[in-house]
Amino acid sequence: MCGIVGYVGKESAQEVILQGLEKLEYRGYDSAGIAILEDGVIKSDKFKGRLSVLSDYLNDHPISGSLGIGHTRWATHGAPSDENSHPHLNKESTIAVVHNGIIENYVSLKEELIAKGYEFKSQTDTEVIVHLLDSIYEGDLLEAVNKLTKLIRGAYAIGVVCSKNPGEMVAVRNESPLIVGLGKDENFIASDIPALLKYTRDVCILENGETVHLTPEKVTIYSKDHEIVQREKFTVDWDVESASKGGYDYFMLKEIHEQPTAIRETLLRRLDENGKIKLDDIKLTKEDLEKITKVYIVACGTAYNAGLIGRYAIEKFAQIPVEPDIASEFRYREPFIDQNTLLIVISQSGETLDTLAAIREAKRKGARILSITNVVGSSVARESDDVFYTWAGPEVAVASTKAYTTQITALYMIALDLALTKGTITEEFYFDTINKMKELPEKVERILENAEDIKKIAEDIKDSQSAFYLGRGLDYQTAMEGALKLKEISYIHTEAFAAGELKHGTIALIEDGTPVIAIAGQESLYEKMLSNIQEVKARGAYVISIAKESKKEIEAQSDRVIYVPDVDDILAPVLTAVPTQLIAYYTSLIKGNDVDKPRNLAKSVTVE
Ligand code: M6R
Numbered sequence: 001m002c003g004i005v006g007y008v009g010k011e012s013a014q015e016v017i018l019q020g021l022e023k024l025e026y027r028g029y030d031s032a033g034i035a036i037l038e039d040g041v042i043k044s045d046k047f048k049g050r051l052s053v054l055s056d057y058l059n060d061h062p063i064s065g066s067l068g069i070g071h072t073r074w075a076t077h078g079a080p081s082d083e084n085s086h087p088h089l090n091k092e093s094t095i096a097v098v099h100n101g102i103i104e105n106y107v108s109l110k111e112e113l114i115a116k117g118y119e120f121k122s123q124t125d126t127e128v129i130v131h132l133l134d135s136i137y138e139g140d141l142l143e144a145v146n147k148l149t150k151l152i153r154g155a156y157a158i159g160v161v162c163s164k165n166p167g168e169m170v171a172v173r174n175e176s177p178l179i180v181g182l183g184k185d186e187n188f189i190a191s192d193i194p195a196l197l198k199y200t201r202d203v204c205i206l207e208n209g210e211t212v213h214l215t216p217e218k219v220t221i222y223s224k225d226h227e228i229v230q231r232e233k234f235t236v237d238w239d240v241e242s243a244s245k246g247g248y249d250y251f252m253l254k255e256i257h258e259q260p261t262a263i264r265e266t267l268l269r270r271l272d273e274n275g276k277i278k279l280d281d282i283k284l285t286k287e288d289l290e291k292i293t294k295v296y297i298v299a300c301g302t303a304y305n306a307g308l309i310g311r312y313a314i315e316k317f318a319q320i321p322v323e324p325d326i327a328s329e330f331r332y333r334e335p336f337i338d339q340n341t342l343l344i345v346i347s348q349s350g351e352t353l354d355t356l357a358a359i360r361e362a363k364r365k366g367a368r369i370l371s372i373t374n375v376v377g378s379s380v381a382r383e384s385d386d387v388f389y390t391w392a393g394p395e396v397a398v399a400s401t402k403a404y405t406t407q408i409t410a411l412y413m414i415a416l417d418l419a420l421t422k423g424t425i426t427e428e429f430y431f432d433t434i435n436k437m438k439e440l441p442e443k444v445e446r447i448l449e450n451a452e453d454i455k456k457i458a459e460d461i462k463d464s465q466s467a468f469y470l471g472r473g474l475d476y477q478t479a480m481e482g483a484l485k486l487k488e489i490s491y492i493h494t495e496a497f498a499a500g501e502l503k504h505g506t507i508a509l510i511e512d513g514t515p516v517i518a519i520a521g522q523e524s525l526y527e528k529m530l531s532n533i534q535e536v537k538a539r540g541a542y543v544i545s546i547a548k549e550s551k552k553e554i555e556a557q558s559d560r561v562i563y564v565p566d567v568d569d570i571l572a573p574v575l576t577a578v579p580t581q582l583i584a585y586y587t588s589l590i591k592g593n594d595v596d597k598p599r600n601l602a603k604s605v606t607v608e
Contacts, residue, residue, distance in 0.1 A: 002100040003027035003072040005195050006159040008169045009186025009216045013068035018055050020195035021070050025051055026396050026603035027191055029072055030080035035087040035096035035161065036068035042096050042163050046085035067167060069159040071098040074602040078123030088127045090134035094163045097133065099126040100191055101155035101176040109151065129158060141165040142213045145172055146226055155353060159189050169214045173206040177351050177379065180204045180212055180219055182233055187214040193236055194394060201236045205377050250595040252397035256581050257448055260441035262402040263574065265391035266409045267437055275434060277417045282370060282386040286421050292342045296335065297324040298358045299346035302400040303407060305481040307346050309573045310411030312474055316570060317419035327354040337365040345371045348395055348403035349604045350378020359383050372410045374403050388414060397596040398603045399489050401581045404481060405574050412437060440574050443565040447578045454579060457544055457560055458586030466493040467515040472500060472529055475519040478573050482517060482580030489588035489598045499532035512540035517583065520547040520554060521564065521572035533557045546579050
């Protein structure tokens with residue numbers, strides 16, 4: 001959840017690290033710090049608050065030097081404070097450490113270190129790392145880190161510098177992501193690629209358990225058993241611009257507007273010259289499918305909500321029963337998994353620890369893993385048997401938008417492919433559905449043309465204590481995603497209800513003026529949805545409906561209506577999601593919240 005950048009070279013480490021951390025603020029932003037070797041002495045500054053607090057300070061008090069590490073934090077152990085910020089240093093300030101992850105056995109390690117006379121300045125688990133290193137260091141930094149990994153347990157990406165080893169940096173990774181950037185007379189470490197794009201496009205990904213030793217001239221990767229590993233570098237082919245705001249006020253708005261392109265790319269890049277879906281990295285044959293008796297879809301947050309839509313599509317097209325589950329629950333409920341189970345996992349980042357843990361549990365029991373992810377080479381991709389990459393491009397805003405609609409697109413494609421392989425749909429239906437999917441990007445563009453109108457709705461709901469989303473069938477799944485989006489960035493308490501379930505209890509919550517956002521995008525359930533809208537309206541709700549443009553009669557029952565272009569029911573979630581994203585965006589904006597970095601959250605959730 002935190003962001004790490006390290007530099008060893010000839011340039012200003014301060015500049016490289018600050019530039020890199022700026023690109024990693026999505027990983028954590030409650031404090032930031034830096035440690036640089038200046039004239040043989042480690043100088044470190046760290047502050048609670050956004051990265052700008054640190055960079056403003058360093059503007060006035062620069063640190064020179066060409067070796068250093070930096071960190072943006074998302075607090076786990078210990079509240080955000082200057083003391084709990086990274087880097088952590090040993091008593092003599094000869095060793096500095098940054099860490100992303102959780103050291104699970106830190107309590108016992110801390111007790112042992114205190115017994116040996118070490119004094120702790122912070123409440124973090126990370127501080128044990130630096131004191132442990134201090135206690136085992138004998139002049140060789142790499143050797144000390146190797147010994148360290150035998151003592152600590154948990155998820156970590158760690159970067160270390162030591163004033164007694166000038167011109168060297170050592171890093172190690174287990175579960176938490178870490179990449180190495182390769183330059184000319186300079187090398188880097190970082191939690192994610194965008195941090196390094198200004199300086200290099202040549203990167204290597206560290207595998208779990210691997211350690212890396214870096215000097216300006218050389219990078220050496222070691223396996224868990226300390227054998228040298230030959231790792232192919234790869235060249236990043238996307239540009240810095242696609243990972244920056246490109247004229248929009250916030251990444252979230254930019255990413256909402258990128259959806260037509262992202263959906264188009266996700267679809268078209270996987271259609272062959274005959275317009276058929278080609279799933280190159282998915283090798284499920286008819287025989288494989290016949291053996292499958294159980295399909296789970298497992299993910300977290302927005303990716304889970306996309307999975308709920310995927311369930312409908314796979315059940316409808318391929319007639320295979322599917323059970324969706326939240327990754328953090330799945331692994332602890334002893335699900336029925338064997339060699340005939342297919343586990344479909346969805347993760348934008350490909351690094352979500354709960355999702356990875358579900359993969360590992362299912363794999364251990366023999367399941368086949370098919371993942372949908374946005375990040376090439378991510379842990380989820382590498383640990384799966386089959387991978388479907390979405391083509392959303394980097395998603396930076398914490399609130400997921402284009403990842404969601406491309407995940408749904410991917411799930412439709414997988415469902416159609418499975419169905420055709422199984423023979424549960426005709427070729428005519430298959431091509432007809434693909435043709436209708438090709439129209440989705442243009443239909444999303446039409447919704448976005450009226451994006452500004454949604455500002456008025458945001459004005460109406462911004463002061464509400466709570467709000468509700470209603471829907472039936474697929475609209476209920478969209479309601480769940482809409483509610484998550486609104487609550488996570490506007491901080492308005494928002495719940496999603498299955499509209500038919502209202503009368504069983506929840507309608508008691510409706511009072512005069514309660515905002516209710518009713519999604520009425522399913523033709524087959526439209527009449528029933530109108531009745532549910534009347535039920536809440538009769539109890540004083542302020543109703544904002546999202547409906548297909550041919551359904552004008554809904555205006556009579558609603559205070560406001562947002563229209564989306566007409567589309568088949570099964571594809572409607574791609575369109576109805578867009579107004580919900582805009583409602584959340586503008587409400588957060590009007591309330592003066594930090595849209596891209598909502599409180600208490602981080603983009604990449606690499607802790608349990
Ligand atoms: O990277 P992932 O798709 O695995 O992330 C899963 C969730 O943490 C993520 O979708 C989260 O719910 C978003 N902040 C919601 O907007």
